[in-house]
Amino acid sequence: MPWNMRNLLVISCVMAAVLVGCSGEKPLRKAEGRTVDVPVRVAARADAVECRSFPAQVESEQSVTLSSKATGTVVAVMAEEGQKLKAGAPILRLDERELAGQEQALSAERDQARREKEALAARAALARTTLERVSRLLGQKAVSQEDYDKARAEADALARQIDATAAKEQAVASRMAELAVLRGYATVTAPFEGILARRYVDKGAFVAAGAPLALLDATTGRFDLAAQVDETLLPALRQGQTILAAVPGLAPKPFPVTVAAVVGRIDPASRSFKIKCTLPEAVPEASGPPRAGMFGRVYVPARTAQKLLLPAVCLSLRGDLPMAAVAGPDGTLNLRVVKTGGSFVAVAFAGATYLTDSEAFEGQAGDDRFVEIISGLADGDRVACPTGATLRDGDRLAPGAGQ
Missing domain, CATH: 1.10.287 (Helix Hairpins)
Structure with missing residues (x-):
């Protein structure tokens, strides 16, 4: 065989070997599961009291609109809106x-x-x-x-x-x-200690007798939470009943209030009736004293139903799919797609679990927010609830985790 032909055959064999070696697929190594130490919650259905929420407003027991029997021009203003006044302090003076x-x-x-x-x-x-x-x-x-x-x-x-x-x-x-x-x-003064919530006139204004001049809210005494409630819930409310309420500007969590008055007359325009609830003297975790005009919500019990609830921290998203890490008998975690319902703030109150909507607590309720599981979990399933950690399929619970 000529030398050129022999060299060409050797080169071809070497290239063929190289190509065969490059095209060979190596077997993929499965990622080894980690050992994680996270809390575990057992899924279980339980009775929960569903509540309907209604917007409310904090009202002072003593809130008066001041006026004068005299007619004249305002010649002096001695107090500004938002100023705290003692009893007898002058607010304005007429000519x-x-x-x-x-x-x-x-x-x-x-x-x-x-x-x-x-x-x-x-x-x-x-x-x-x-x-x-x-x-x-x-x-x-x-x-x-x-x-x-x-x-x-x-x-x-x-x-x-x-x-x-x-x-x-x-x-x-x-x-x-x-x-x-x-x-x-002619000199309008504060009848009690309070805050000047509003002044209706300024210096130089002419006022007639009986015209409103200032609004004063007491800083002491009782405060009420007033709300308009749907007429269908009238049979569910009575004077002296304890229900849940929330004032996000006052406290980060719902708290119990006492129904002080149920005005049974239905407003034909809104098909609702008015209730007044007395705020407790010491609101849990309050950031300060209540102020008239604060926004709040009242939660009126509507019905009792069985629900499977999980803390929101027990679920994670894979794309748009909510998933739960379910632990097997040997502690191995399996990610399972679940179907979720509403999001609630669950409050243990009077021996029952009350569910309130979370609209008033967006970004404030934290671990107290619960999600209803419609499908994907069964009673008795053990669900790992990491706090910020990302779990993977195949991870194993550390011995004693969740105990």
Whole structure:
């Protein structure tokens, strides 16, 4: 065989061997399962009280709208909205010049009536003296009966004029007392300790008698949570009943409240009725005292049903699929796709589990949020609940995990 042909055959064999070696597939090594130490929860159906939630608002037991009986222009403002005021603290003052002018006029009228009464008293004294003299002369037949009748009529007329002048003086004094009361209303003050929630007028505004000027909310005393509730739940509520409520701006979790009033009249426009619930004196985990106007929710029990609930931390997402890590008898974890229902905040209360919607606690409820499992798990399944860790299919529970 020629040398060139022999070299070509050797090169071809070497290339064929290289290609065969490169095309060979190596067997894939399965990832070894890890040993994880995470909490374990046993899935089980249990009775739960489903609640319907309704928006509510915190109201102060003492919340008054202040006004004045006087008419005038606001000449001074002494308090700003949001300011805490003590009882008797001034809020604003109205112009008193018109009232002062009326008071001066009445004072002059009273003085004139007093002087008239004094003059009439002097004339009446003279008339009585004249009547006594004429009466003696009549007994002596020195004057006629007509002269006596004139003297008597004069004395009676002056007595009546004195009574009329005294009544006029009393009327003027009463009007002056009324003006003094009105001048007291010219300065609007806080009737109790509270916060100036709203001031309806500013300096320079003209206000009529009875117009609202300021809104004051008490900082002490009882606070209520008022809500409009669907009419179908009227039979489920009664005065003195304890239900759940939430005020996210006050406390991070729901708390029990007492139904103080159930207004049974149905609003035909909204098909709802009003309830008032008394806030407890000490709200659990409260960030501060309640304030009138705070947003809240009341949770009215609607029905009791059996549900399989898992903490939200026990589920993970693979794409858009919720999955649970179920532990087998030997502790090996298997990822299982589950079908979920609603998301709730579960509260253990009065020996039962109450389910509230989580709308008012988005991003606040944390581990207290539960998810309803519709399918994919059965009673008795042990579900691993990692706190931030990512579990994989084939992982094994550490001995004693979840104990």
